[in-house]
Amino acid sequence: MSGYAPSEAARRSGFSLDTLRYYEKIGLLADVERTAGGQRVFTDDDLGWLVLFRCLRDTGMPIAQMRRYAQLARDGEHTADERHELLRHHAARVEEQMRLLQRQYDHLREKIRFYERLPAAAPGPEPGHGT
């Protein structure tokens, strides 16, 4: 139930081996266990962190901020409020990001509709068309 080789951790998390090492090097993942010979052994807890990192990364959080979050968590329970705030703050930015993406997607679809109505008449050179 616990103790994954690097390649297995990479497979499960979707991060590359290099990225896992990189995340440890910069202090996102701290104190990854090692075998007597020095090879990494990832725990379920590490995997849990990686899932979180993927979530934060995919929603555009900069690494510096993930680092801060991870550090706070390591500092103990008394940082829970600050972590909570950090995530709420991030969520707000993600919402804004989603709105922008939706808006620009709508523009894009409009542009595409232009091409779909195109066969009828001769078009101008480009843009315009109200976009």
Added chain:
Amino acid sequence: MSGYAPSEAARRSGFSLDTLRYYEKIGLLADVERTAGGQRVFTDDDLGWLVLFRCLRDTGMPIAQMRRYAQLARDGEHTADERHELLRHHAARVEEQMRLLQRQYDHLREKIRFYERLPAAAPGPEPGHGT
């Protein structure tokens, strides 16, 4: 109704002066008009292109692809199908992007809810919690 100084074009498009020059240099914006003395004069058409570039950029299209699109448009009407295809293809990627963003946003909200239910009991060190 037409003929904007660089600073005005920057203001209207939301791109920096440096970015406008950069976009011209790499061939996104081609043949921007100049005054006798060599200073740029942006037309409404240029502005239209900039709006499109912003849309594509904000939805994550790499510059190389925008360049390709712009080049096709310059090549004439017979490239309309290819441009159409390029945009449709991009739109599909944007849809995927939106789905992923939504999914990760949901994870994030779940994590936040964890902090909101927290005051009740003692939490573990971190992750886990089903995330």
Added chain:
DNA sequence: CTCCAACCTGGAGCGCGCTCCAGGTCAAGC
């Protein structure tokens, strides 16, 4: 005519987030 802010060019530099490399070590299977 003078001034000065806005503009020009070519090219170097940057911040991010990895990714790759060389040269060596570890450990499971035969």
Added chain:
DNA sequence: GCTTGACCTGGAGCGCGCTCCAGGTTGGAG
């Protein structure tokens, strides 16, 4: 015991998309 593939380290390099800089020119206001 030997082989071989997965792993280790420190550090250099990269791809993207700008951003900044030095040193010079332009052009509208006063």
